[in-house]
Each structure stands twice: as structure tokens, then as C-alpha cells.
Amino acid sequence: MAGxxxxxxxxAHLVRRGTDGSPDLLxxxxxxxxxxxxxxxxxxxxxxxRPVRRPDLTIATEDHNTPTLxxxxxxxxxxxxxxxxxxxxxxxxxxxxxxxxxxxxxxxxHQVGPQLGLTMPGLTVVCGDSHTSxxxxxxxxxxxxxxxxxxxxxxxxxxxxxxxxxxAINVDGALPPGATSKDIILAIIAKIGTGGGQGYVLExxxxxxxxxxxxxxxxxxxxxxxxxxxxxxxxPDDTTFEYLKGRPHAPEGADWDAAVEYWRTLRSDDDAVFDxxxxxxxxxxxPFVTWGTNPGQGLPISATxxxxxxxxxxxxxxxxxxxxxxxxxxxxxxxxxVPVDTVFMGSCTNxxxxxxxxxxxxxxxxxxxxxxxxxxxxxxxxxxxxxEAEGLDVIFxxxxxxxxxxxCSMCLGMNPDQLAPGERAASTSxxxxxxxxxxxxxxxxxxxxxxxxxxxxxxxxxxxxxDLPDDVDxxxxxxxxLAPLDPGVLVQV
Amino acid sequence: xxxxTTHTGVGVPLRRSNVDTDQIIPAVYLKRVTRTxxxxxxFAAWRSDPAFVLNQDAYTSGSVLVAGPDFGTGSSREHxxxxxxxxxxxxxxxxxxxxIFRGNSGKQGLVAGIVAQEDIELLWKILENDPGTEVxxxxxxxxxxxxxxxxxxxxxxxxxxxxMEGLDDIGLTLQHADEITAFEATRxxxxxxxxxxxxxxxxxxxxxxPAR
Numbered sequence: 001m002a003g004x005x006x007x008x009x010x011x012a013h014l015v016r017r018g019t020d021g022s023p024d025l026l027x028x029x030x031x032x033x034x035x036x037x038x039x040x041x042x043x044x045x046x047x048x049x050r051p052v053r054r055p056d057l058t059i060a061t062e063d064h065n066t067p068t069l070x071x072x073x074x075x076x077x078x079x080x081x082x083x084x085x086x087x088x089x090x091x092x093x094x095x096x097x098x099x100x101x102x103x104x105x106x107x108x109x110h111q112v113g114p115q116l117g118l119t120m121p122g123l124t125v126v127c128g129d130s131h132t133s134x135x136x137x138x139x140x141x142x143x144x145x146x147x148x149x150x151x152x153x154x155x156x157x158x159x160x161x162x163x164x165x166x167x168a169i170n171v172d173g174a175l176p177p178g179a180t181s182k183d184i185i186l187a188i189i190a191k192i193g194t195g196g197g198q199g200y201v202l203e204x205x206x207x208x209x210x211x212x213x214x215x216x217x218x219x220x221x222x223x224x225x226x227x228x229x230x231x232x233x234x235x236p237d238d239t240t241f242e243y244l245k246g247r248p249h250a251p252e253g254a255d256w257d258a259a260v261e262y263w264r265t266l267r268s269d270d271d272a273v274f275d276x277x278x279x280x281x282x283x284x285x286x287p288f289v290t291w292g293t294n295p296g297q298g299l300p301i302s303a304t305x306x307x308x309x310x311x312x313x314x315x316x317x318x319x320x321x322x323x324x325x326x327x328x329x330x331x332x333x334x335x336x337x338v339p340v341d342t343v344f345m346g347s348c349t350n351x352x353x354x355x356x357x358x359x360x361x362x363x364x365x366x367x368x369x370x371x372x373x374x375x376x377x378x379x380x381x382x383x384x385x386x387x388e389a390e391g392l393d394v395i396f397x398x399x400x401x402x403x404x405x406x407x408c409s410m411c412l413g414m415n416p417d418q419l420a421p422g423e424r425a426a427s428t429s430x431x432x433x434x435x436x437x438x439x440x441x442x443x444x445x446x447x448x449x450x451x452x453x454x455x456x457x458x459x460x461x462x463x464x465x466x467d468l469p470d471d472v473d474x475x476x477x478x479x480x481x482l483a484p485l486d487p488g489v490l491v492q493v
Numbered sequence: 494x495x496x497x498t499t500h501t502g503v504g505v506p507l508r509r510s511n512v513d514t515d516q517i518i519p520a521v522y523l524k525r526v527t528r529t530x531x532x533x534x535x536f537a538a539w540r541s542d543p544a545f546v547l548n549q550d551a552y553t554s555g556s557v558l559v560a561g562p563d564f565g566t567g568s569s570r571e572h573x574x575x576x577x578x579x580x581x582x583x584x585x586x587x588x589x590x591x592x593i594f595r596g597n598s599g600k601q602g603l604v605a606g607i608v609a610q611e612d613i614e615l616l617w618k619i620l621e622n623d624p625g626t627e628v629x630x631x632x633x634x635x636x637x638x639x640x641x642x643x644x645x646x647x648x649x650x651x652x653x654x655x656x657m658e659g660l661d662d663i664g665l666t667l668q669h670a671d672e673i674t675a676f677e678a679t680r681x682x683x684x685x686x687x688x689x690x691x692x693x694x695x696x697x698x699x700x701x702x703p704a705r
Contacts, residue, residue: 015676016669021650025669027676029684037570039526048663053673056688065524072700079524086526097690104696116692118685130569130593144593146571147528148600148662156666158673162649194511195563195589228566230592248691251683259683294511294566315510315561322509381698404701412520412568431567433515435538 002269004166005235006201009141009266013124015158023160029123029140031153032109033060033096035087036414037128041151042090052094054157059118060091060098063108064414068377068404071101080415094154107380107406110134110348114218115382117247121236121263126153131348131430133224137217138244139236139266141201144225164230165275167200168268171208173283178463180358181216182350182428182447184208184280185223186288186298192278194296197229200276203268204234208282214243215354222349223430226295235267287462289335290432290445292323297432299335301450301462307331326434327442328422335460338444339371342425343455344437345401345448346377347411350428353378353386355448360392362452362463363399369458374401375417377409401455413438426454494602496659497632500583502556504628504639505546506620512560513567514594518576520568531576551624557637559616559628560587565594565605574601584630586637586646588613599652600662604632606646615642632657 003011015025031054038060045052052058065080075081084101091098099105105112110131113119121139126132128150135142149159171184189196202224209217217234224232241260244250251259268274290298291305297320299306305324308331311317324331329338345351345359356378368374376396378384384406387393393403410417411429419425419441428451432443444460453461522534539545546552558577564587565573574597577585585603588610598605608616619639620626628639632653636643648656655662666673 016672018651023651025666025672027673027680030687036523040528040571043526043528050663056686059687064520069701069703071698077524083524083526097687102698104698105692106698118687120683120685123684128569128571130567144569146569146574146593146597146600148571148597152663152666155663156670156673157677158666160662160666162651194566195591198563198589198592225567225593228563228591248693249685249687251685255683258681262681262683294513318508319510382693384698385696402701402704405698412515414520414523431513431515433513433567435519436515439519439538 002271002273004268004272004274005139005203005233005266006141006164006166006231009122009124012122023162025158026124026161028126028153028157028159029057030113030118030125031058032113032125032127032132033058033150034063034109034129035083036064037147038090038150039083039086040147041154042094044151045094045154050155052096052154055095057157058096058154060087060096061106061109061112062087062101064408064412066101066407067415068407068409068417071405077416104381104385107382108348108351108408110222111352111379111383114138115247115380117244117250120244120259121240122266126159130225131222133229133232134218134222134348136221136224136231136233137214138240139233139263141231141233143231165200167197167202167276167278168274169202169204170206170277170279171204171282172206172279173208173281174211175208175282175285178449179285179287180447180449181212181219183285183288184282185220186290186295186445187280187285189223189227189296190288190298191280192227194226194294195228197224197227200229202227202229202232204232209234210237213354214239215352218352219349223295226430236263287447287450289450289460291327291329291335292320293326293432293434295430295432295445297323298445301335301460303335305329305331305333305335336465338460339458340426340444340454340460341372341423342419343372343374343451344410344425344427344429345375345451346379346409347429348379349430350448351377351379351383353383355428356383356387356392359448359452360395362449362466362468363456364395366399366456368400368455371458372455374399374455375404375410376401377404378406381406410437412436426451426460494659494661497602497604497656499629499631500556501627501629502583503552503554503625504557504559504616504620505552505555506617507546507558507560508617510561511563511566514565514570514573515567517565517573518570523570523572528575529579531572532579535576535580549624554581556581556583557628557630558582558585559613559620560585562587562589562610564590566591569593571597571601574598574603578603586613586616599655602656604630604648604656606630606637606648608637608644608646612644615644
């Protein structure tokens with residue numbers, strides 16, 4: 001029978017098929033762990049006297065709580081320090097591998113899996129973090145889980161899961177200059193809504209998706225959860241295989257060949273039927289920004305703040321009124337005239353090396369607007385090292401930005417990187433919820449290119465607002481590729 | 494997990510859509526390593542507003558939350574469910590829930606019942622016109638009643654069964670440990686293992702310093 005990509009991966013992990021309305025039991029290939037959603041799960045194991053069933057399919061890192069300054073000093077916030085110490089103690093007690101602050105592979109969990117070559121096509125990947133959908137960019141079935149489920153996976157390496165529906169999202173054509181994969185996903189969420197994906201696994205398809213780099217695909221899948229979806233996936237292809245080959249945990253030799261042969265079968269069959277299909281034309285897109293307090297409240301940057309009185313649906317009108325009031329905007333105000341106080345460049349959505357390169361290309365040789373503070377936070381320590389090897393850190397510092405250590409940082413403001421009440425940010429992260437980046441803070445979600453242009457002009461801007469030379473190609477990244485990995489220099493720790 | 498059959502308690506009308514888990518419990522409250530004690534964190538940003546529904550005497554002791562569509566979107570934090578439970582909520586009714594929130598509720602004995610939006614509006618009117626009205630939630634019958642109105646709600650059969658029996662998921666799964674072991678024996682050799690760990694050689698990470 002013809003199947004979709006998601007159904008194929010699901011079926012390959014069936015430990016047992018549910019009967020009489022009970023869910024299927026699925027095997028989990030890779031469990032990523034961080035400090036915030038795991039302490040109560042390990043405590044549950046301890047109380048029940050259960051071990052971690054497969055420490056060799058589990059990996060932990062510290063990201064949500066970690067400071068991005070003074071990482072060699074004791075963590076100043078005592079509750080944060082306790083939570084991180086708890087993770088370290090749990091990792092030691094249960095035999096789980098951990099990459100701690102100061103380690104080159106410390107960083108946001110959704111960057112650490114891919115950079116180590118642990119994230120691969122055809123896997124099931126879970127983490128107690130909703131942005132686990134990121135790993136779907138490799139053709140893995142990857143989703144966020146709650147702490148009870150974290151404990152369940154630690155104890156059994158499986159999860160009971162209810163069946164999902166499938167949605168094909170076709171993005172055809174080519175992106176215009178200045179638009180990025182971030183704008184694709186923001187446009188998709190604006191189109192289908194924050195609840196549009198509920199119960200679905202999304203599969204992103206079409207020419208505009210196929211031509212994206214691996215990291216750009218990760219940005220798209222990352223925000224699947226913002227459309228309410230259980231997961232987002234992209235069928236693996238040569239772009240995927242090239243990204244993976246030679247990474248520390250990528251298969252080698254005959255295993256590599258067998259893996260690639262299997263991975264090439266991981267695509268939706270031509271006659272597969274999706275429960276729902278949605279189509280977008282990439283050529284219609286322009287840089288997107290959010291104006292409201294959920295990621296579906298976004299518009300092209302050339303638009304104006306909506307006028308609630310013109311919204312027919314009552315629930316949407318009330319939500320828009322509330323959002324506009326919270327955001328301190330005026331209905332009808334051009335988005336390009338909205339001044340910002342802070343620009344945050346980072347997160348599991350847009351804190352990767354390609355994002356940093358594209359920002360550097362825009363800001364090189366320029367000065368940030370005086371009124372704006374600019375934070376650049378790489379997704380992982382490895383990304384930071386790579387950026388420094390390419391001299392990007394120097395470009396950022398000369399621009400007037402702060403060059404920080406790796407972590408989730410201001411995306412959710414669990415560490416000291418927060419917005420003050422009323423402070424307005426253009427942020428390359430994924431959520432513009434009320435108070436997400438700090439109590440009373442106001443967030444506009446943007447692409448790295450819009451963030452860079454906004455940091456220069458001080459108001460929401462796209463690169464077309466800048467006086468860039470005509471020959472600057474912002475869609476191709478000519479920085480030195482990630483240092484080629486020689487398996488001979490790998491160390492086992 | 495405590496068994497759930499019926500519950501009667503004060504209904505709280507929350508006329509907001511897209512109540513995300515950052516609103517239910519902001520990230521700063523997630524640093525605790527315990528599973529209880531989150532009642533003060535529930536709706537933390539809104540609790541400072543005297544007009545907020547839970548700050549009105551009639552609703553303060555509420556245990557049945559009647560919310561707008563797309564409740565529990567965003568972050569997977571189970572702390573959102575813990576905070577609701579610690580405050581005293583046993584049931585949340587809404588026309589749509591985010592998947593992860595709904596799943597987390599089922600694991601923790603919080604009933605997340607899906608009610609048609611027109612029925613939510615009906616309940617809102619009753620609870621607003623007569624603050625302090627109690628709602629009776631019958632999980633076996635899948636109904637919620639307030640005054641002379643009874644609405645039905647949806648919850649999947651498996652979750653309902655587990656809630657009514659108070660069953661622990663891990664215990665249920667471990668009944669199939671043999672099947673898990675058998676599945677593991679078929680796992681292809683290219684599939685990754687995190688141990689033994691492989692990385693690039695150790696590199697010193699320079700600490701960023703505060704701007705002067």
C-alpha cells in the first residue's frame with residue numbers, strides 16, 4: 001500500500017500495534033535530554049527503582065538555563081545552578097552522556113543532535129521540548145514530549161502514541177531575494193493558524209523546500225509546533241546525506257551504504273494520499289514579521305498593523321485587539337515604522353552557522369543603530385567556534401553587537417537574557433507569546449536577514465531597505481564550510 | 494494516579510483563545526526540580542491584574558476551567574498541567590487543545606475535555622451571569638453540567654479508561670517488555686548509539702564577558 005514518509009517511519013518503529021482503541025507502542029531511536037524537563041522524570045525513576053533502559057540512545061546537554069556570559073564562573077542564579085547540577089548528577093547516576101557548559105558540544109539540544117551526526121533520516125527522535133520537530137528536517141519523525149513521557153522513554157525506550165493525520169504542505173517556485181526559510185514557515189503558520197496543524201504530521205514538499213540547505217530546512221521544521229502540528233518532516237535527499245557524511249556519529253563504510261540505500265526509500269509514494277494538502281507559492285513571499293502575540297499573527301513587512309474593527313470573526317477580532325494593546329501598536333501603523341529596542345539573533349530556529357553568516361554579510365562594515373542593543377547567541381559552542389574561525393565574531397563586535405556563549409538565551413528568557421517590561425524586540429526565535437522573552441516584553445518574530453536590517457535601521461526593516469551593493473548574494477553562503485571532519489581525529493569520551 | 498469518575502466544582506470562565514503554556518506558567522518558574530508547588534506560578538502574569546477572573550472571590554476556588562480555543566499551545570512544559578492541578582483544577586474544557594498539552598493532562602489526571610465552541614459560549618454565559626456556579630463533570634458519561642444545561646465533551650477512549658482506572662502508563666508498557674526486547678534485536682546497525690561517545694577533539698571555549 002502506498003504510504004507517506006511519516007507513515008513509513010512510524011511503521012518501522014512499531015513494537016506493537018494497539019488493539020481496542022489503545023495506542024500503538026513505538027520504539028524511540030534517540031532521546032535528547034535537557035535540564036528543565038528532566039529532573040522530575042529522573043526522580044520518578046529513582047522512586048520506582050527503575051534504570052534508564054538505553055543510556056546508549058540518550059544524550060543530555062545544558063541549554064535553557066545556562067548563562068551566555070561568564071560561563072566559567074559559578075552560575076549566579078541559584079535555582080538555575082541547582083537545576084543544572086541536578087541534570088549533571090542524574091546523568092552521572094544513570095549513566096547518561098552529557099555535554100556540559102564549557103564543552104564544545106554544549107548548546108541547544110536541537111543543534112547538538114544534528115552536529116554530532118546523531119540525528120538521521122528514518123529515526124524516531126523525542127525530547128522534552130516542543131521544538132524537537134526541528135529534527136524532522138532530516139526525514140526523522142521527531143516530536144516534543146512532556147515530563148511524564150520523558151520518564152516513560154527513559155524507562156522503556158518506547159512511547160504509546162495515538163495515530164496522526166498527514167498534511168502535505170507544498171511550497172512551489174523559488175523565493176525572491178531577501179526572503180528566507182523563516183519567511184516560508186511564518187507564512188505557513190499565518191495561513192493555517194496556530195491550531196491548523198493539530199493532530200497532523202506535516203510534510204514540507206515542493207521546489208522551494210528541495211532547494212533549501214539542511215539548516216534552512218531545520219528552521220522550517222522547527223516551527224511546525226507553532227502551527228500546532230505534532231511533527232514536521234522533509235524527505236531526505238542528497239542535501240541531507242552530504243550534511244551527515246563524516247559527522248562524528250554518522251554511519252561508516254558498509255553501514256553508510258546500507259543506510260543511504262534505506263534513506264532513499266524514505267519519501268512519500270507518488271500515489272500516497274494525505275489527509276489534507278496546502279499549497280504556497282514561494283515567489284509570492286516577502287519577508288514576514290509578526291505583529292501580535294502568537295506566531296500566526298504575522299504579515300509581510302510591507303503591510304500595516306491590522307485594524308481589529310475590520311476583522312469579521314469575533315474570536316479573532318478580540319484576540320487581535322488584545323494583542324495590539326499588549327504590543328503597544330496602533331491599528332493601521334506601517335510595520336516598517338515600528339522601532340525596536342533589542343535585536344536577538346539566535347535560538348534553535350535561527351542560531352546556526354548559516355544564519356550567522358547571512359547576518360554577517362548584511363552588517364559587515366556597518367554600525368548598529370544607536371538606540372538598539374544587539375545580542376548574537378550561537379546555537380552551540382561548536383557553532384560559536386566555527387563562527388570565530390570564519391571571523392564572524394569580529395564583524396559582529398565591530399557592528400556593535402554582543403557576541404555571547406551558546407544556549408537558548410533570550411528565546412525564552414530563563415537565564416538573565418531577558419526583555420524589560422515594555423521593551424520591544426525583533427527576534428529570530430520562534431515564539432512571540434506575552435512575556436515569553438521577559439515579563440511585559442514585546443516580541444516580533446523575524447528572519448535573520450530582517451533582524452540584521454532592523455539592527456541597522458532601528459525599525460523593522462528588510463534588506464531591501466538597505467543600500468547594499470547589487471551583487472551581494474544573500475541566499476548563498478560562501479563562508480568556509482564546517483571544518484571537514486576526519487574520523488581519524490574523533491575521540492571517544 | 495488518582496482515579497477520576499465525577500467531579501463537581503466552581504467553574505471558571507476564561508474568555509481567551511490561544512492560551513499558550515507560557516501564559517499558564519512563565520519560563521522563570523520552570524527552574525524547580527520538584528513536581529509540586531507550582532500553584533503560585535499559574536497564570537503568573539495575569540494574577541497581578543485585579544480584574545483577572547481568578548482574582549474575583551467567586552472564582553478563586555475554581556476547579557473546572559472553561560477556556561477559549563487552542564488552549565495549551567506552545568512549549569511542551571508539563572509544568573503547565575502541574576500548575577493547574579496544584580492550584581486545584583481537575584478539569585479544563587475547551588473547543589481545541591494543543592496536542593502535547595492534552596497528552597500531558599492525560600498523564601497527570603487532569604481531564605482535558607473537548608467541547609463544541611457554542612457549548613463553551615453557553616457555559617461562559619452561565620458562569621459569568623452567576624459567578625460561583627458549580628460544574629459537574631461526569632467522565633463516564635462524558636458530560637459537563639451547570640444549572641440546567643448539560644453539554645457533552647470528547648476525550649479519547651484510552652485516556653478516559655486510564656483516568657477512570659488511575660493507571661500508570663509505564664507499568665502498562667512494561668507488561669510488553671519482551672516485545673520491546675524482541676524489537677531491539679532487529680535494530681539495523683547503522684542506527685546511531687550515543688555511547689561510546691564520539692566527538693571532535695576538546696577545544697577551549699572562551700567565556701563571553703559583559704559589555705562595559
